[in-house]
Amino acid sequence: MTTMSCRRHSCFISVVLLLLVLVVVVPSSVAIDSILSRFQQYLQIDTSHPSPNYHQAADFILSQAKSLSLESQTLEFVKNKPLILLKWTGKNPHLPSILLNSHTDVVPVEPHKWSHPPFDAAINHQNGNIYARGSQDMKCVGLQYLEAIRKLKDSNFEPLRTIYISFVPDEEIGGHDGAEKFAKSKIFDEMNVGIMLDEGLASPEDNYRLFYAERCPMWLVIKATGAPGHGAKLYDNTAMENLLKSIESVRRFRASQFDLVKAGLKAEGEVVSVNMVFLKAGTPSPTGFVMNLQPSEAQAGFDIRVPPIADQASLERRIAEEWAPASRNMTFEFKQKVSVYDENGKPIMTGHDSSNPWWSLLEAAILEANGKIGKPEIFPASTDARYFRLRGIPAIGFSPMANTPILLHDHNEFLNKEEYLKGIDVYVSILKAFASFVEAEKDTAAFRDEL
Template identity: 85%
Template sequence: MPISCTGLLRLLHLFLLLSSTLAAEDPIISRFQQYLQINTAHPSPNYHQAVDFILSQAKSLSLQSQTIEFAPNKPLILLKWTGKNPTLPSILLNSHTDVVPVEPHKWSHPPFAAAIDSANGNIYARGSQDMKCVGLQYLEAVRNLKRFNFEPLRTIYISFVPDEEIGGHDGAEKFANSEVFDEMNVGIVLDEGLASPDESYRLFYAERCPMWLVIKAAGAPGHGAKLYDNTAMENLLKSIESVRRFRASQFDLVKAGLKAEGEVISVNMVFLKAGTPSPTGYVMNLQPSEAQAGFDIRIPPIADQASLERRIAEEWAPASRNMTFELGQFKQKMSVYDENGRPILTAHDGSNPWWALLEGAIDKSNRRFGRPEIFPASTDARYFRLKGVPAIGFSPMANTPILLHDHNEFLNKEEYLKGIEVYESIIKAFASFAAETEKDEATKDEL
């Protein structure tokens, strides 16, 4: 007897409902949801609940663990899986536990419910892409490797650090510059990458360093109706227009396909502060004597940072126009060069066996990857590269819109599960690598 359209719809609804129920009962997905449901958003991240959850997972995997506070109430979790040859430089799998704030009313699903859309399998939650997915995928990959009795040759460390979203100064920066890190003898670091809207994973060998700039203008106050030369507002507007032209020139290179986003200097104005406050708003017939604007600048390691700083001093904020500027306000100014004047990047050619191992492991998982990129923003990986340790940015999220820091951030559960398989392949390849690289030897000599 043929089934009616209504009957088919009912069967389809039943199938979707059953699929959703099964997904919710999948222990792998359930653990991911539990981690996402812990609210670690700034300004008051619940770090200690996240620590309890991670330590419970470490215990179930028989991993050694320690909790370190380089700053009060900002715990860092360090897990260890000792290798058969612990004298070889180790592997560090890094992730951060904190996430950015949310505007709940702008989400289609509660941002800390980790709800699964039964129609498409998307898991909606803050941190689903950035980057609680990666931290849990590390652990799930280790779980699977242990299930098949894999024994690593090299020691594997897994770190869950705080404060990445506010600069990482009390997290990865202090960790990378600690005796704890030196004693770990790290040979390679894996950290976060970005989702890819197409089927190819994205691999990052460097990143743009942040420079937060505040330009200030001063001038005599005057009546709102009079035209003056060199007023604070007029001088600031000239600077803003100069910055805008530079920004447009860099953006044009990206639009024309001549450079990737991570290869140009980005400049974005993030605040404008001026005016004389009044009980009802601002005084409208008084030109202010001070005005300032803030800019978020990101510089790739292939750029000339000294030239940019000259441009700021001579063109964007010249003293001749009563302008001053501050670089690195809010503790965000890093050089794109190391202490020897070399660009801070990780080799992504034949000179770096780790890169070849990563590409081979992804290939073995029947996944594709694009050409090496410079990360357009900043991650904790920069602190490890500053120490001379190679670091690669990678988050296995293909066919996924880039939604980090956006409303309705999500990761499809199938992509999440595929990512675990990929990390199994990568960890196995890295942990089985017996040869010592030139970098390994240099690191051991320094230690």
């Protein structure tokens, strides 16, 4: 072969290799841009309270469902609060189905305290962070479900079990007009759900966090009463004095629980947390408060969270006897009180060991996707999962965000784009495992008995 021929041959090979690179790389890059663009579009819809734009979010989700050829229906248990339910029918629809749940609403923002506009969903090209309200809590998960299904459909995967995807309203204000009504509905009964996934938390470490239960809220208001008196007079049993005694008692209890966490003896979700959220007292005046009048009433509100491993009855006795005793002219009421027990008197928890095949499948699927797993946890706050656990459905909290600071409800909430993309692949692995599983049908009743 002549030198000229060799050069031509070498040039031809180089061109072929370049074309191969372009065929492989360019579509991949385009696909990633499209995935991130869809996430940004969802984040840019302002669904923050008190006026979430639910209908715009619903329209977006429905457009995505159409592009994926998923069945869809819009449910309104309460007017103007649409719940979107999508369905990917499995080859054996008689098997218990899979429910992937997420909420469309987000908490309010203080835009002037953000370094990036909270609904621009801008990507910082230096570090790859996507800054937006809902990037962690929890629009990421809702879109990751759909992107995972897109990848599975592109690979011609056919689920054995039916997969449902629900996008519910109002989680951030209790879920009463969303998930709670959904879980109690005839529509939900007909879905024959065998396992449900909901939100978890970001992990600052390189492992993912899995939640098998959550703390239940007890929102307590303590009220003290007493005779009004001159601001200079000293006398016993004033409203303010009695309330301060209660606040100090609550503070000591809080410190004892917090010490267990600080010492590493218990996780945050395993202790009873108590935080004072308001203090109301005094006699208003045109310039503020009357300074020479001791008030006849004083109130304080507390956000209490109780794990299902705690003795809730003992805590209620403590409230009645120590924090708000009638002997000190005190009363109390619960603005909300959720029991840690189901209707059979058992703690509301999902099995989180080999006795629950769904848990084992989830762990194996995460490991298969090169993820790491931390110790099973109790979610420190409340999620919509509680309404499904009350129905006896195994429910697991999981948001695939490792190496990520916990910023839900915080300023400058963000999720790194690489972490978001990796989470999609994790869900691909999970859905493959869940949707192909055939042995759980005969054990479903046993799982529910264990809850």
